[in-house]
Amino acid sequence: MMATSLIASAAAGPAGRALLPALLSKPYPAVMGVLNVTPDSFSDGGQFIAPEQALAQARKLVADGADIIDIGAESTRPYGSQPVTADDELRRLEPVLAGVIALGVPVSIDSMKSEVVAWALGLGAAITNDVWGLQRDAGMAALVAARGVPVIIMHNRDRADPAIDIMQDIAAFFARSLEIAARAGVSTDQIVLDPGIGFGKTPEQSMIALARLSELSAFGLPVLVGASRKRFISTIVPSEPQQRIGGSLAAHLIAAQNGARIIRAHDVAETVQALRVAAAIREQQ
Secondary structure, eight states: OHHHHHHHHHHHSOOOHHHHHTTOOSSOOEEEEEEESSSSOOOTTTTTOOHEEEEHHHHHHTTOOOOOEEESSSOOOOOTTOOOHHHHHHHTTTHHHHHHOOOOOEEEEOSSSSHHHHHHHTTOOOOOOEEETTTOTTTHHHHHHHHHHOOOEEESSEEEEEEEOOOHHHHHHHHHHHHHHHTTTTOGGGGEEEEOOTTTTTHHHHHHHHTTTGGGGGGGGBBEEEOOTEEEEHHHHHGGGGOHHHHHHHHHHHHTTTTTTTEEHHHHHHHHHHHHHHHHHHHHH
């Protein structure tokens, strides 16, 4: 399908511009629940590849308090993932996405391919989550602008470089992405920034990004953090992904303290509880 027809098909109706302000209106960060319909994601690969399992997990995420469901059909783990075609992604999403959207919680489509994003938005997905920050697919920014949906711009690198100042690199990457977005006509009030914890970073750089997260406030845009079950946790306390809930909560609470307004997590119930309790305690100060 040509890029122009992709954009036209995705622009069938005006997006609700009130969605992002509503998600950011609570006294604690919104929680984005992760739903991977992939065989090889680092934490839960293969668990939800069957449509009935994916839909059951989506219902659980909603019941546990997810404000957004982020669905992806290609593993983007920063080590050992295998690229897939748009057709592969669509084949995995097709039996699942409509049912997830029907649950009534805003759905984010986690894909770096404009063809996949256009199809998902046309079906009713409400948010675009691009792990390459509009810098890999030349049609992504125009698609997002035409559809008027919120877009998550994530920092990424092809490989980690321990010699760089990671915060300078993140800032330069975001500046490039925002220039691309501006040229395409993406409204700044629809943009969320994600420092990409674990992506193209050493474990130490991931921790630096969390510790210095408040520096990203210079962009004047909401920030999303997804540190859930990430490998840097195991460099502090050796653990497998499913054993990293405590480390994930610690990272996310610090992220919230440092300005994150959306938290992307596998363990939604625990994350919602931690964020709400922390917010309630702060109210007593």
